[in-house]
Amino acid sequence: MHASFARGVRAALAEAAADPSLLTHDQREGAAACYRRHLLAADPHGRYAIAALVWMPGQASPVHAHHTWCGYAVIDGMLTETVYDWNADIDCAAPVREQAREPGAVSFVRAGRKGIHRLGNSSHAGAVSLHIYGVPGEQIATHVNDIVRVAGSAPALPA
Template identity: 35%
Template structure:
């Protein structure tokens, strides 16, 4: 049996069903992320997708709402609410991940890990602004990034992880506290 989203959100139940259909295909992580991203994008334009309880922010840090976790642990759907200026630490993930922006725009700085030992550093490689209505996916390794709300208004995004966030409480595998330097 699966846990379903709040009964009054039919679009959200449909989104979960669309993700479930992809996960059952048992694709490689990068392909699963790509497929899930394409499946959730149409839902991001639906104004009644998220009930009010998943739209609540926190003035001190971005807020995570677990919207759905599949009973078998194969995926989770999370709503993240970002107030202006809030950001994650530089991190990577335990599993594939899809981000779909519901309201506003998330700014994502992607990094590569370079060097060895004392010369290990993070090198910025790409900065992407993910706008409302867009979704993107990725899979480890090579998924080191920082996500932030660089706007003056609240940002809400839907994240789908190939992991059970109920049990893990986060999708973050590791936080990076390394120097950031040019290539």
């Protein structure tokens, strides 16, 4: 994967995130139990899928790497991203840093365990992010995240 591809994805995400009319009211609807994913578009050739993720206060993803390339941009609210390093010797991840991700923040990562992170909403208001993944639309819920174990926790369940 070329650096120009990553730059292109980042630029497209930044442009889309800046458009206040990007999402409908229904595509900004959250869920009580877990962050909610709204599939927005999928390439007919299966090369990518685009989704809006809606995060209610206190909701977070599991700690994960990715089976595919992916990128995201924060549209509304604020998310906290915790970045992890992978330790293959003990088969687990360890937290490295946390950073606030405000509207307009954009990230891109290639597949593999060099891009382990956790996104979460630790604020008192909802948040919305736009994600693009290198999978067909029907695989967005099953073929993106590579759930990993964190140092000091129980072994991760298969994704």
